[in-house]
Amino acid sequence: MIIAVDGPTASGKGTIAKALAAHFGLPHLDTGLLYRAVGRQVFLDGGDPDDGGDALAATSFPDSLLDDPHLRNEETGGLASRVSVHPAVRQALFDRQRSFATQPGGAVLDGRDIGTVIAPEAEAKLFITASVEARAQRRFLEMQDRGVEVTLEAIQDDLRARDERDRNRDVAPLAPAADAMVIDTSALGKEEAIAAAIDAVRQVVQE
Numbered sequence: 001m002i003i004a005v006d007g008p009t010a011s012g013k014g015t016i017a018k019a020l021a022a023h024f025g026l027p028h029l030d031t032g033l034l035y036r037a038v039g040r041q042v043f044l045d046g047g048d049p050d051d052g053g054d055a056l057a058a059t060s061f062p063d064s065l066l067d068d069p070h071l072r073n074e075e076t077g078g079l080a081s082r083v084s085v086h087p088a089v090r091q092a093l094f095d096r097q098r099s100f101a102t103q104p105g106g107a108v109l110d111g112r113d114i115g116t117v118i119a120p121e122a123e124a125k126l127f128i129t130a131s132v133e134a135r136a137q138r139r140f141l142e143m144q145d146r147g148v149e150v151t152l153e154a155i156q157d158d159l160r161a162r163d164e165r166d167r168n169r170d171v172a173p174l175a176p177a178a179d180a181m182v183i184d185t186s187a188l189g190k191e192e193a194i195a196a197a198i199d200a201v202r203q204v205v206q207e
Contacts, residue, residue, distance in 0.1 A: 031111035039079025
């Protein structure tokens with residue numbers, strides 16, 4: 001069984017995907033981490049994330065980079081959004097994601113184009129969303145816990161900019177698959193969101 005979990009930044013899709021993987025006994029891949037690694041590699045190379053050539057060159061990043069703690073910070077998240085608009089970058093990472101999705105037994109993948117591009121045949125497709133305000137508040141609290149100084153307004157502005165890029169890029173724009181089940185987590189707690197996702201997958205599996 002392949003479970004595709006898509007949605008914008010800070011919607012809760014990563015947390016939900018990990019919970020689904022644990023519940024159904026499936027391996028999990030955070031595909032956004034691959035794009036963060038490309039963005040981080042561009043930075044380390046001294047390149048320009050808006051330059052297609054620099055971004056493509058960074059797709060050859062070493063596997064060890066996936067363990068770099070800098071991949072989780074806001075700056076790298078912004079770089080990931082910028083490199084992801086390049087078609088050549090998306091193509092370079094496609095095979096890696098596709099191989100993971102089609103492994104024997106299935107898998108759970110979360111990202112922005114899993115249900116539409118990477119695994120359109122997925123048995124269960126979820127699109128996790130939430131208001132910018134709710135997402136910004138969650139990210140703000142995460143940053144505070146990490147001791148990172150940032151304003152709520154700055155996070156909101158960053159999320160809106162990322163949403164704009166992700167929804168309007170020419171290749172694989174952020175959008176729910178036609179047969180995806182949409183879950184709005186704006187007013188849901190962590191456990192409520194996870195329960196809603198598990199129930200949604202069960203409905204499809206039972207069908």
